[in-house]
Amino acid sequence: MGFLIVLGIVILLVIWVMSMYNGLVRLRNQVKNAWSQIDVQLKRRHDLIPNLVETAKGYMKHERETLESITKARTQAMQAQGVAESAKAEGQLSEALSKFMLVVENYPDLKASQNFLALQEELTTTENKVGFARQFYNDQVQQYNTRIESVPTNILANMFGFQQSEFFQIEVAGEREVPQVKF
DSSP states (O other), rough: OHHHHHHHHHHHHHHHHHHHHHHHHHHHHHHHHHHHHHHHHHHHHHHHHHHHHHHHTTOOTTTHHHHHHHHHHHHHHHHHHHHHHHHHHHHHHHHHHHHHHHHHTOOOOHHHHHHHHHHHHHHHHHHHHHHHHHHHHHHHHHHHHHHHSSHHHHHHHTTTTTTOOOOOOOOTTTTTOOOOOOO
């Protein structure tokens, strides 16, 4: 009788450990899936930028440096590996695009171009999708990291080498500064 009780406890313990392990695997895979969703949107963004630059080139003959900075930032963003490097490169690309859009204000013919307006709208839509994908990814990372740090799954996570995931945070210069309003 005592043997059956011990066997029952061992079986329940094994099932419990397997359940925790499978939960960690599921969360890790959700983080990977969320990252792939960001990657899809970033590739879409990267594909739009050359069309936007090409459309603007005809109008912006004296803005070579601005156009080159976007191209350089795009190349770096496409070559970035990992979450931290991608976040840094995407932040630089966002800065270059912001400067580009400010320069566009000086070219009314370009702003009125239907091709440019369509590309600008597509880029805005893509930026929104990147934002949503980034939020979803960070939510998944938060759940996964919390599970890895929580007792008792932290013991199992350490035993099987589960590592925390990085949040995807794009830093753009001046992004955290409060805008000045003057009357």
